[in-house]
């Protein structure tokens with residue numbers, strides 16, 4: 001089993017295999033149902049097997065999927081993204097988030113003729129050798145021409161840009177700070193404006209990695225509310241509501257470089273995920289999905305905070321409510337978090353102890369109440385461990 005999908009890395013009792021999924025729920029291979037707050041680690045935005053998306057996918061599947069080139073639906077999808085995403089003048093498509101972030105870096109280098117990329121410490125941009133968090137099998141050369149800075153710290157960004165000097169090709173930044181096992185942070189608007197100004201001053205491309213957050217906070221991309229536009233953006237996860245697709249969007253000055261680089265894959269033209277993505281965007285236009293996720297997220301956050309107080313347990317909740325993360329005070333090794341999640345799982349809620357979670361449009365207030373009920377044995381387990389420890 002690969003990467004973070006290894007149930008051995010999850011708390012006790014977590015299932016490795018899932019038999020089916022519907023709306024806001026998943027069933028493991030033994031038939032146990034859970035309220036699903038991981039949503040396939042982000043791809044499920046409207047709900048598992050959303051009827052409108054699955055109808056569109058089935059219609060396209062009846063015509064063809066992998067063919068010798070894309071189906072016309074690709075043009076419609078690109079047009080829709082360019083309409084929706086303020087910075088976008090063009091779009092190209094791939095499969096995974098790593099494809100999209102890597103293509104953005106390649107395009108930035110091709111456009112500038114320079115090599116250096118500034119990457120925030122602890123940010124995840126995918127699992128290819130240039131960005132995987134685990135260095136096994138990775139060479140120093142794979143990681144060459146990268147300089148680190150701290151998210152939301154303009155002085156450290158300036159220092160990294162100085163280190164890159166005249167070789168600076170681009171800056172890559174996640175939509176907000178959503179690193180593993182640290183409190184999430186929204187981008188400081190002054191920092192974002194500073195990043196934009198630095199890129200403009202130094203002729204570098206600003207790359208938004210919206211793979212994880214894209215379409216959950218705003219239908220036009222996660223920085224829409226900040227008034228800062230990237231030059232390139234990487235999307236995947238939620239775009240196809242579970243169908244494998246990624247998108248790279250770019251502004252006109254990067255178009256020519258995007259046409260020059262050679263990026264492709266055997267399945268990148270597949271038409272079914274494109275039809276699914278188009279239907280997902282249509283649904284996003286019809287209903288206020290980010291509003292629904294935020295409202296449910298607030299409810300979950302308030303309910304967890306109230307219960308944590310009741311059990312006298314220190315709980316930190318951070319980031320946008322639509323993508324909740326909770327960490328326990330003094331729990332650096334996540335022992336408390338794991339015990340909490342193991343107990344909540346037994347009570348029917350699939351949560352994560354150190355990675356942000358994901359709400360979807362199919363979740364209801366009743367699902368949130370079910371999660372809060374499942375959290376009670378979790379808080380009991382944490383209170384018990386704390387009493388034993390003290």
Ligand code: PMP
Nearest residue numbers: 096097098124125126209211212
């Ligand atoms: N960027 C971010 C911010 C991500 O969260 C992820 C996936 N967790 C990726 C890139 C890589 O996406 P994928 O796993 O689809 O390659």
